[in-house]
Amino acid sequence: xxxxxxxxxxxxxxxxxxxxxxxxxxxxxxxxxxxxxxxxxxxxxxxxxxxxxxxxxxxxxxxxxxxxxxxxxxxxxxxxxxxxxxxxxxxxxxxxxxxxxxxxxxxxxxxxxxxxxxxxxxxxxxxxxxxxxxxxxxxxxxxxxxxxxxxxxxxxxxxxxxxxxxxxxxxxxxxxxxxxxxxxxxxxxxxxxxxxxxxxxxxxxxxxxxxxxxxxxxxxxxxxxxxxxxxxxxxxxxxxxxxxxxxxxxxxxxxxxxxxxxxxxxxxxxxxxxxxxxxxxxxxxxxxxxxxxxxxxxxxxxxxxxxxxxxxxxxxxxxxxxxxxxxxxxxxxxxxxxxxxxxxxxxxxxxxxxxxxxxxxxxxxxxxxxxxxxxxxxxxxxxxxxxxxxxxxxxxxxxxxxxxxxxxxxxxxxxxxxxxxxxxxxxxxxxxxxxxxxxxxxxxxxxxxxxxxxxxxxxxxxxxxxxxxxxxxxxxxxxxxxxxxxxxxxxxxxxxxxxxxxxxxxxxxxxxxxxxxxxxxxxxxxxxxxxxxxxxxxxxxxxxxxxxxxxxxxxxxxxxxxxxxxxxxxxxxxxxxxxxxxxxxxxxxxxxxxxxxxxxxxxxxxxxxxxxxxxxxxxxxxxxxxxxxxxxxxxxxxxxxxxxxxxxxxxxxxxxxxxxxx
DNA sequence: TACGTGGCGCTTTTT
DNA sequence: GCGCCACGTA
Numbered sequence: 100x101x102x103x104x105x106x107x108x109x110x111x112x113x114x115x116x117x118x119x120x121x122x123x124x125x126x127x128x129x130x131x132x133x134x135x136x137x138x139x140x141x142x143x144x145x146x147x148x149x150x151x152x153x154x155x156x157x158x159x160x161x162x163x164x165x166x167x168x169x170x171x172x173x174x175x176x177x178x179x180x181x182x183x184x185x186x187x188x189x190x191x192x193x194x195x196x197x198x199x200x201x202x203x204x205x206x207x208x209x210x211x212x213x214x215x216x217x218x219x220x221x222x223x224x225x226x227x228x229x230x231x232x233x234x235x236x237x238x239x240x241x242x243x244x245x246x247x248x249x250x251x252x253x254x255x256x257x258x259x260x261x262x263x264x265x266x267x268x269x270x271x272x273x274x275x276x277x278x279x280x281x282x283x284x285x286x287x288x289x290x291x292x293x294x295x296x297x298x299x300x301x302x303x304x305x306x307x308x309x310x311x312x313x314x315x316x317x318x319x320x321x322x323x324x325x326x327x328x329x330x331x332x333x334x335x336x337x338x339x340x341x342x343x344x345x346x347x348x349x350x351x352x353x354x355x356x357x358x359x360x361x362x363x364x365x366x367x368x369x370x371x372x373x374x375x376x377x378x379x380x381x382x383x384x385x386x387x388x389x390x391x392x393x394x395x396x397x398x399x400x401x402x403x404x405x406x407x408x409x410x411x412x413x414x415x416x417x418x419x420x421x422x423x424x425x426x427x428x429x430x431x432x433x434x435x436x437x438x439x440x441x442x443x444x445x446x447x448x449x450x451x452x453x454x455x456x457x458x459x460x461x462x463x464x465x466x467x468x469x470x471x472x473x474x475x476x477x478x479x480x481x482x483x484x485x486x487x488x489x490x491x492x493x494x495x496x497x498x499x500x501x502x503x504x505x506x507x508x509x510x511x512x513x514x515x516x517x518x519x520x521x522x523x524x525x526x527x528x529x530x531x532x533x534x535x536x537x538x539x540x541x542x543x544x545x546x547x548x549x550x551x552x553x554x555x556x557x558x559x560x561x562x563x564x565x566x567x568x569x570x571x572x573x574x575x576x577x578x579x580x581x582x583x584x585x586x587x588x589x590x591x592x593x594x595x596x597x598x599x600x601x602x603x604x605x606x607x608x609x610x611x612x613x614x615x616x617x618x619x620x621x622x623x624x625x626x627x628x629x630x631x632x633x634x635x636x637x638x639x640x641x642x643x644x645x646x647x648x649x650x651x652x653x654x655x656x657x658x659x660x661x662x663x664x665x666x667x668x669x670x671x672x673x674x675x676x677x678x679x680x681x682x683x684x685x686x687x688x689x690x691x692x693x694x695x696x697x698x699x700x701x702x703x704x705x706x707x708x709x710x711x712x713x714x715x716x717x718x719x720x721x722x723x724x725x726x727x728x729x730x731x732x733x734x735x736x737x738x739x740x741x742x743x744x745x746x747x748x749x750x751x752x753x754x755x756x757x758x759x760x761x
Numbered sequence: 762t763a764c765g766t767g768g769c770g771c772t773t774t775t776t
Numbered sequence: 777g778c779g780c781c782a783c784g785t786a
Contacts, residue, residue, distance in 0.1 A: 173776075202776050227775085307776055375775065475773045480777090500775090537763050570762085648776070673774045695773065711774085765785085771778095 114160050116188065118153060126150045129395040130157050132362070134334075136355075136389035138382070139364040142426045143411070143717035144402030144679065151338060151364055152181060155196070156188040158334055165195035167333040169354070172200055173342055175649045177677060181338070197332070201347050202307060203648045205314035209305070210644075212324050216317045221640060223304040223519045224647035226503065230257050230306045232524050236542075237295050243287055251281060260292045264308050265376025267345045301549075302523040311346040318353045329357050340365035340385070344376035352388070359389060367422050368415050371673060371711050373703075383420065400426045402679050404433050407719050410754045415713045417749045418706045436756040437716075437723035439747065444730040444738075445687075449485035451726065451760055452684055456491055456667060459682055459722075466492065468681035470668040472715050474693035478686060479669050492666040496674045502646050506612060506622045507629055511646055513603045514596060517587040518639050520552060520560040532611050533580055535573035544569070561585035579607055596642040597633040600626065672715045683719035685712075688727040689741035712746045725755070 118127050126146055129139045130153040141147035151170075158168060172178040178198045185192060197204065206224065213220050225233065234253035238245065251259075259281065263273045270292065271285045281288070299306065305313060318325040335355050337343070340363035343351075355361040363385060370379035386392050400408055405428040412426060442448040456469060473479050479495070486493050501507065509532060515525035523545055530541040544567055551563045561584045569577045583606040587599045594602075604626055612626075613619050636642035668680065687693055694708035716723060725747060731739045 175776090200776060310776085371774075372776095374773080477772060535763075539762060572763095671774065697773085763786090765783105767781105767783090769779105769781090771780105 136392035170198035205310035341370035449481040496670040688744040
């Protein structure tokens with residue numbers, strides 16, 4: 100047995116930062132906590148990020164090296180912001196800290212131990228669409244009868260399997276709990292799961308779940324690898340802990356097994372991702388799993404006026420499971436109660452918002468300080484149209500994400516193929532773009548190609564493809580295709596990703612773009628953006644990882660950190676988490692819309708909707724408008740009367756001011 | 762086997 | 777008002 104002996108830095112050096120002066124007592128206690136497990140319950144707007152940032156700088160100041168810190172976040176954006184803020188306090192440190200989403204850290208570890216994890220180097224990452232595509236292929240080749248009876252679609256099967264994995268349940272449990280009507284298919288689902296697993300491995304591809312699951316497996320089964328990271332990371336910090344799922348919390352537990360130096364930060368009242376497998380028992384039961392854990396509560400709110408906070412506190416009261424805490428305001432009142440607005444229908448609601456926004460603008464409020472929040476994308480349709488009519492600029496943070504658009508994925512399929520010749524999904528996608536090549540031909544070609552690769556893995560893929568037999572009608576295009584693949588990696592040496600994109604567009608994709616889509620120009624511009632973005636990468640594999648793991652793209656990431664244009668924000672509540680605006684409109688607060696229809700029957704789901712509502716209202720700094728149309732206009736089924744959201748009924752009337760709109 | 766056309770169902774949230 | 781799937785035809 101070796102003994103670990105660690106040298107301490109001179110403790111007599113005074114700290115550069117006066118933590119007690121920079122932070123409030125609760126924040127300071129958490130930021131300067133002694134080593135060991137810690138749970139920080141930080142309410143909305145209580146300076147959670149600030150506390151975590153100062154925690155990092157405190158660790159650095161007291162002798163922890165930057166590379167010994169692992170900072171886990173939920174979104175790339177959160178990670179970037181945090182590291183930027185750390186850099187302001189402790190320059191130089193940010194680049195050496197391992198920070199990122201669980202998925203990106205998993206990817207990073209798996210890339211370094213690819214063989215031990217059971218994969219070949221250059222593995223592909225599949226997004227949801229790719230998963231669905233592969234599952235379709237698996238279902239097709241499984242011989243399962245999908246025509247003669249109502250068998251769920253591949254994507255649905257995929258979802259069930261994913262949920263089972265992320266929650267640690269069996270397929271049967273997931274079915275009986277969430278999809279009772281699929282119970283009869285449970286065995287078939289399980290068979291498909293095994294085939295899908297095997298298929299992924301043979302095509303050297305990992306899906307999102309694998310990035311978590313295979314990383315845990317690696318740490319579980321390879322003691323020497325686990326040991327390396329346990330020694331490397333002296334401290335693990337986790338943001339948004341309430342949204343971790345079973346695999347994510349296992350990952351943390353595996354890493355800190357020896358020293359228990361883990362600080363998890365979160366707010367149980369803002370847990371809104373259970374549908375993705377998040378289990379907020381992780382945060383509720385943290386003190387049980389780490390009995391020596393210290394619990395810190397941060398309850399002072401710096402964001403909102405007291406009127407908004409009182410409403411928020413009242414709104415969350417309806418939930419039974421939560422850590423007890425009350426947000427107290429530090430800001431003075433502005434003598435303005437949150438507004439409760441009843442409207443005729445969605446159009447009137449939109450008109451109300453447009454008019455009110457123009458007034459606020461006249462009062463000197465910047466559009467960037469205003470947001471319209473909703474439960475689901477489509478709730479914003481009328482608002483979008485109305486804003487356009489009035490010429491009010493707006494940005495939508497939800498909707499189709501940049502990297503998930505068909506044309507972006509089409510082009511990247513070629514790059515994936517050049518990096519990972521075994522990538523069946525990418526191969527088929529690319530081939531189907533050629534005129535005269537459909538599903539069947541792509542599949543036949545793939546079978547032939549994968550056999551060739553198995554026989555002779557040394558020959559590069561372009562050479563192999565040039566020997567393929569293809570239907571006469573597609574011969575010309577096939578030649579062009581092979582030539583393009585060759586160009587991406589001449590003699591097996593990949594060129595830079597930006598050049599690859601250029602080649603693909605010029606050789607064949609530009610033609611496809613013109614005939615396949617009506618908005619050729621817009622999509623062509625997107626591809627230019629993609630190319631510019633790729634310019635920042637030398638290595639195609641890094642570029643592709645980034646593409647897969649970062650589904651959205653902010654304009655500032657391409658054009659540089661210049662000022663955002665003045666525009667109103669339209670966002671789903673999920674995507675608004677962690678953000679704040681002076682003025683917030685929450686729309687479609689009716690039963691069936693918010694809370695959503697499918698949560699009305701299920702008490703747990705309803706509690707999550709309530710937390711979502713809580714997240715929505717706590718985004719507001721100064722003004723809050725809650726609106727509910729009485730009528731939902733529906734072309735197909737006729738108009739539907741809407742009851743006000745039950746969440747509105749739970750708020751004492753004296754906390755709201757009714758606006759009667761005429 | 763590829764691809765165009767018409768009917769149908771139906772709307773969540775995302776790494 | 778829209779996207780997806782099934783069907784029929786070239």
